[in-house]
Amino acid sequence: MTMLRIENLHATVGETEILRGLSLEVGAGEVHAIMGPNGAGKSTLAYVLGGRPGYEVTAGSVTFQGHDLLALEPHERAAAGLFLGFQYPVEIPGVSNVQFLREALNAQRSARNEALLSGGDFLKLAREKAGLLKLDMDMLKRPVNVGFSGGEKKRAEMVQMGILDPAFAVLDETDSGLDIDALRTVGEGINAIMRKPDKGVLLITHYQRLLDYVKPDKVHVLAKGRIVTSGGPELARQLETEGYEAVAA
Numbered sequence: 708m709t710m711l712r713i714e715n716l717h718a719t720v721g722e723t724e725i726l727r728g729l730s731l732e733v734g735a736g737e738v739h740a741i742m743g744p745n746g747a748g749k750s751t752l753a754y755v756l757g758g759r760p761g762y763e764v765t766a767g768s769v770t771f772q773g774h775d776l777l778a779l780e781p782h783e784r785a786a787a788g789l790f791l792g793f794q795y796p797v798e799i800p801g802v803s804n805v806q807f808l809r810e811a812l813n814a815q816r817s818a819r820n821e822a823l824l825s826g827g828d829f830l831k832l833a834r835e836k837a838g839l840l841k842l843d844m845d846m847l848k849r850p851v852n853v854g855f856s857g858g859e860k861k862r863a864e865m866v867q868m869g870i871l872d873p874a875f876a877v878l879d880e881t882d883s884g885l886d887i888d889a890l891r892t893v894g895e896g897i898n899a900i901m902r903k904p905d906k907g908v909l910l911i912t913h914y915q916r917l918l919d920y921v922k923p924d925k926v927h928v929l930a931k932g933r934i935v936t937s938g939g940p941e942l943a944r945q946l947e948t949e950g951y952e953a954v955a956a
């Protein structure tokens with residue numbers, strides 16, 4: 708079953724067309740990696756899927772679990788089970804991670820007419836997911852991302868993903884700024900949370916190394932706003948040794 712189907716997607720930021728006919732299909736139970744040079748449009752794709760203001764779709768379609776994703780507001784996309792992990796996580800002074808995560812989870816549950824979690828049940832869930840990502844519970848009591856190292860921000864984001872338990876995750880350079888140990892922890896966290904027959908992942912990355920832990924079913928090269936080459940995991944290794952120019956020119 709196809710979870711995410713992107714067809715001939717064109718999108719502009721300001722006056723500039725960044726995505727130029729991008730097509731991609733991710734099936735249930737699959738992890739797809741998107742690699743590509745700087746400025747190719749990888750983050751733009753993540754923002755367009757999330758519905759970020761300022762990113763205008765001018766042609767094409769995106770279907771998520773059979774629904775027209777582009778017709779949904781950003782919060783409706785999240786409630787429908789789409790999670791986005793960003794290259795540059797935001798800081799929210801004055802709001803603790805625990806407060807933020809419980810609000811986010813209960814907003815989604817409420818949108819799906821599901822029962823809200825009590826404080827106690829939520830803390831139990833948060834503790835379990837923090838343990839999975841080796842993030843100290845004390846970190847979750849601090850304001851969102853304020854004073855967190857790059858690696859702590861990424862692990863906190865994966866705790867958030869674990870708590871929200873989305874059907875589909877788009878992760879934009881989740882491996883950036885991670886040391887070797889954090890990379891393994893985050894990779895194993897992604898597998899534990901998202902490697903399920905009814906879920907899907909789009910993993911945007913510059914490097915092969917995260918793919919050693921989260922093994923992709925397919926690898927795509929994004930260049931100049933469209934997918935120019937697709938293959939299996941071996942394509943990522945070939946890119947690493949030969950470079951984008953040689954492989955995707």
Ligand code: ADP
Nearest residue numbers: 720721723725744745746747748749750751752
């Ligand atoms: P990648 O994530 O693959 O490195 P991006 O999606 O961030 O690439 O950017 C793709 C292109 O879009 C780049 O040329 C970038 O300069 C341009 N771009 C991104 N955001 C904006 C913006 N807000 N305004 C104008 N141009 C932008």
Ligand code: MG
Nearest residue numbers: 744745746750
């Ligand atoms: Mg970039």
Ligand code: MG
Nearest residue numbers: 749750751794
């Ligand atoms: Mg980017």
